[in-house]
Amino acid sequence: MRKVLPFIGCFVSVSGAFAQPLLPAEKPNIVIVYADDLGYGDIGVNGAQGVKTPNIDRLASAGVNFTDAHCSSATCTPSRYSLLTGSYAFRGQAAVLPGDAPLLIRPEQATLPRMLQASGYTTAVVGKWHLGLGNGKLDWNKEIKPGPREIGFDYSFLIPATGDRVPCVFVENQRVVGLDPTDSIRVNYRVKLDGYPTGTEHPELLKQAADPQHNNTIVNGLSRIGFMSGGEQALWKDEEFPFILTEKAKTFMEENQHKPFFLYLAFHDIHVPRAPNEQFVGTSSMGPRGDAIAQMDWCVGQVIEQLERLGLDEKTLVIFSSDNGPVLNDGYADQAVELLGDHQPSGPFRGGKYSILEAGTRMPTIVYWPGTVQAGTSSALLSQVDWYASLADLVGHQLQPGEAPDSQPLLQAWLGKTSAGRDVMLEEAYTYGLRQGSWKYIQARKGEAPRWIEQGKGIASGMANYPQLYNLEADTAEQNNLAESYPELVQQMQQTLEKILDERPAENPGK
Known part of the structure; x- marks a missing residue:
């Protein structure tokens, strides 16, 4: 018997959010807090076991917790591209980039931070970048152009690619932080340099064993992808990431508290290599991966406490989410699989990072805005590619032809005002x-x-x-x-x- 074509409308619900949120006359601050490799089930409010996330759970209890909100792609660079451009990743041929890749977003391209700049915002990016830098002939010893400034960020403090890729240095306002000019940095992803030892040659120097892909340059006892020489005084210590990144974010908010600001705070946690600070070691039952979740949650708490201290919490829209689904075994031997216990990183869904199944893109997502957004749970179908058009609506910006071509203005849904999300x-x-x-x-x-x-x-x-x-x-x-x-x-x-x-x-x- 022939099957009847089923109805394919979108039935969603919002519980707890009031019907008609009133937006303030003045433009709110906007903070996007972006975790890395954090699965739907990796936070307490979504069922995490073996690790506590009280700060994130607090956001969910006072904001809107989304159960069907998605990043655009199941890997990091493509999702970040879509977030900042309002364009699907395939349009920009966005793929996971090596650490020395040129800037993926073209300087002439419309971007979320540039749109907010034009609307009167001071803009900043702090944390993991992984969107490329320079024009293909990158010299790490000079000012790096083009970079975040050329696509709309007034201030930037970056992990240039990710923690598992060289160069292992911070880049602030497009210059390497703490670089000794007599100790030039060189980076190569194809040819071994006469610089630092490698994990292949000196496994005895490693804190965590790594697979062949991640077994090149050793920095801070962890081997990375790619080869690097020089820049010794500028090298980072992974264990300091949470304190350095949150302090830069807090300073930016304090210095710009009297005018509208946009902060894109992109954590490294819980991406590999997972090297939580000793303050968080042992705070979960899952080893480094669980401890990194607890560390990331602490960072969220620091951001919210700063907003409250500055009296900005009711003037700030905070969006918390992640760039792609979870992964346990991603190149380093940190017992993420062995110590998992009853925890389900993907929640009730199947798949994870790299996967086209739901857990690849269905993200923990919370919108928090005291006094404007009320507590609730929403099952609206939403995508991060829509943040651009939705925030444009929020600040009164009229999208121009060609701007954010795949982004839909769904501000009402993001604020919990309606249950109507995307049709497709x-x-x-x-x-x-x-x-x-x-x-x-x-x-x-x-x-x-x-x-x-x-x-x-x-x-x-x-x-x-x-x-x-x-x-x-x-x-x-x-x-x-x-x-x-x-x-x-x-x-x-x-x-x-x-x-x-x-x-x-x-x-x-x-x-």
């Missing part, structure tokens, strides 16, 4: 998925799925050489493929996906 949402992870209400379609992939995701990382990739269709309302873990039962729906969703992938939008679709 793209997911990216070495293939493409499409959400339409409770339905999830995964496009057939040509050729085999990357084996390293399942075999090396222990994560279900969700990729196959045949189409997949899941009803998430009945099958949260995406185990029962309904593609053969609903061929018309598969065809319709594939056509919708192809339209997104093929279009070259000339203007913002939400206008």
Whole structure:
């Protein structure tokens, strides 16, 4: 018997949020707190076991906790690209970058920080960057251009790529911090340099053993991807990340407390290498990964305490989320798998980082704004690519043709005012998925799925050489493929996906 085509509308609910939040006349401060590799289930309010996150849980108890909000891609660079441009990652050919890659976002491209600058905001980025720097001929010993300044950030303090990639130095306002001019930095991702020892040659120097990819230059007892020489006085200590990054964020907020500011605070935690400060070692039952979650939660608390101390908490919209799903085994032997216990990093979902399944992009997401946003839980279908257009609405900016082409203005949903989110949402992870209400379609992939995701990382990739269709309302873990039962729906969703992938939008679709 032929199956009846199911209704594919989006049924969502918001509980606790009041109906008509009143926005203040003055422009609010905006703080995006962005964790790294933090899974949906890695915070207390979403069921974490073996680690406590009281500061994040406090945000959730007083704000809106989203159960179906997503990053745009299951890896870090693409999600950050979409966040800052309002454009799907595939449009910018965004992929995970090496540490010496040129700036991925073009200086002439419209960006979220530049839009906020034009709306009267002072802007800053603090923390992990991983969007490339320079123009392809990067000299770490001079001013680095182009960089965050050229795409709209007034102030920047960066981990240039990630903690597992050289160079292991901070970059403030596009210059390496603490660099001795007589000890020039050199970086190479292809050829070994006569600089620091490597993990391959000197495993006895390592705090954590690493796989071959991460077994190059050793800095602070941890081997990294890539080779580096020089810059000894500028080298970071991983254990100092939480204090240095939060202090830079707090200083920026204090110095700009009398005018609207935008702060993009991108934590390194809980990305590898996980090297929590001794203050947090042993605070969880899960070893370094759990301790890094506790450390990250402390940093969140520091940000909120600073806002309260400055009397800015009711004048500041805070968005907390993560860049992609969780991963346990990601290159370093830190017992993340062995000490997991009953904890479920992905919550009730399947997959994780690198995966097209829901856990790859379904993120812990909280919006907190005392006095404007009331406590509640929202199941609205939302994507981080929409932050651009939604914040443009908040500050009264009219999007121009070509600006934030994939971003939809869903401010009402982000503030918990309405349960209406996206009708259709793209997911990216070495293939493409499409959400339409409770339905999830995964496009057939040509050729085999990357084996390293399942075999090396222990994560279900969700990729196959045949189409997949899941009803998430009945099958949260995406185990029962309904593609053969609903061929018309598969065809319709594939056509919708192809339209997104093929279009070259000339203007913002939400206008």
